[in-house]
Amino acid sequence: MAELNSGDGGGKKDGGKVRSKKQNSKVDLTAMVDLAFLLITFFMLTTSLSKPQSMSLGLPAKEKPDDPVIKPLPVDQRRTVTVILGENNKIKWYHGLLEAPEANGKPQVTSYGKEGIRKVLLERVQSVPQVTGDKEKGLIVIIKPTKKSNYRNLVDILDEMAICKVETYAIVNDFTPEENTLVSEMSNKVN
Structure with a gap:
């Protein structure tokens, strides 16, 4: 030695x-x-290696040119909540159709977290089966990220879906003219 x-x-x-x-x-x-x-x-x-945590997402199949056009299924508007993700961590949400605000209430601005969108989603998860009268039909959330929202906002709202046990949600990038007005209002309030 x-x-x-x-x-x-x-x-x-x-x-x-x-x-x-x-x-x-x-x-x-x-x-x-x-x-x-x-x-x-x-x-x-x-040493055990850490396993990445992931959320399973159901993505639509790619459309083929020879596929027949599928008409969208009608959805009970009492089951839907639309969440618009804006810039600077702002969220605007509304229940049902935006065209009929008197029936569902006006769109509201909230934030992320326990006292923000989570509270809203938990209330809706409990109230939708009572309103529809069917426990099988739960809440449907439509998530609409704007071009000014960031990736973290999308991940945060997906985490809220998991926390609130919302089983049916969709990420959509089609905005109606009324929703575009809401997005511009959100941007103007921030600036």
């Missing part, structure tokens, strides 16, 4: 001078390297 090499012996030389012995030290690090590799191997084998 560790060796200690010493130079040629001292003693008296030609002039009678006495020289001290020079010692050359040399340390063999082979055992240390072996130990390091054993430790690296041990920690590599015993």
Whole structure:
């Protein structure tokens, strides 16, 4: 392991001078390297790698030119909530159709988190089966991110869907003229 090499012996030389012995030290690090590799191997084998967390999304199939045109299914507007994601973490939501605000209430601005959109979604998740009279028919959320919203906002709203146990939701980028007006109002209030 560790060796200690010493130079040629001292003693008296030609002039009678006495020289001290020079010692050359040399340390063999082979055992240390072996130990390091054993430790690296041990920690590599015993450490569990973190698994990425992901949410399963059902994406539509690509349309083929020869496919027949499928008409959209009618949905009970009492089951829908539309969430528009704006800039600077602003959310505007409305229940049902925007064209009939007197029946469903005016669109409202809220934020992310427990006291924001989560509270709204939890209330709607509980009230929709009571209103429709069918426990099988739950809330449908339509998520509409604007061009000024960021990716984090979309991830946050998808997290809210999982937290509130909303099973049916869709990410849509088609805006009606009325919704475009709402988006411009959101932008004007921020600036």
